[in-house]
Amino acid sequence: MTTSKNPGRSGGSYILILHNSREQTLAVGSLGGIMFSPGWFAYVGSAFGPGGVAARCWHHRGIAGRPHWHIDYLRAVTRLQQIWFSHDPQRREHQWSLLLGRSRGASQPITGFGASDCDCGSHLFQFDSPPSFNGFKRRAYRELEDHGSIRLERVN
Numbered sequence: 001m002t003t004s005k006n007p008g009r010s011g012g013s014y015i016l017i018l019h020n021s022r023e024q025t026l027a028v029g030s031l032g033g034i035m036f037s038p039g040w041f042a043y044v045g046s047a048f049g050p051g052g053v054a055a056r057c058w059h060h061r062g063i064a065g066r067p068h069w070h071i072d073y074l075r076a077v078t079r080l081q082q083i084w085f086s087h088d089p090q091r092r093e094h095q096w097s098l099l100l101g102r103s104r105g106a107s108q109p110i111t112g113f114g115a116s117d118c119d120c121g122s123h124l125f126q127f128d129s130p131p132s133f134n135g136f137k138r139r140a141y142r143e144l145e146d147h148g149s150i151r152l153e154r155v156n
């Protein structure tokens, strides 16, 4: 078992856990104006380019001056609380989205968010209470074959 709590520079998949404290309407690029209600959001992505998960999460920790991904718009007005990540060499984001969508209390409020080029519906999930890392990890290990270790970084 590795002990590092932070994403490294190799590729992998990740989930951002964000808290939105108030109702707000945002213009989200090609999706247009979207109302976000208060609550917890989980966004699923992967990063297999240069710098891997570390570089991508570095991007998400800050606020993008020029939003590029859908999540950049939401990230700019919410608080990043946790990063769940794995350096499993398989791209797990779509499998993870399916798992999250079946979690208790999960909804997928915005069709197409973060999922312009796949069949997931969206890669953004909303919860009334913080989603459980341990619950997610257990189900991923149980349901997804040969899954590499999944770790949690607390951002603040």
Ligand SMILES: [Zn+2]
Binding pocket: 093, 094, 097, 115, 118, 119, 120, 121, 122, 123
């Ligand atoms: Zn997908």
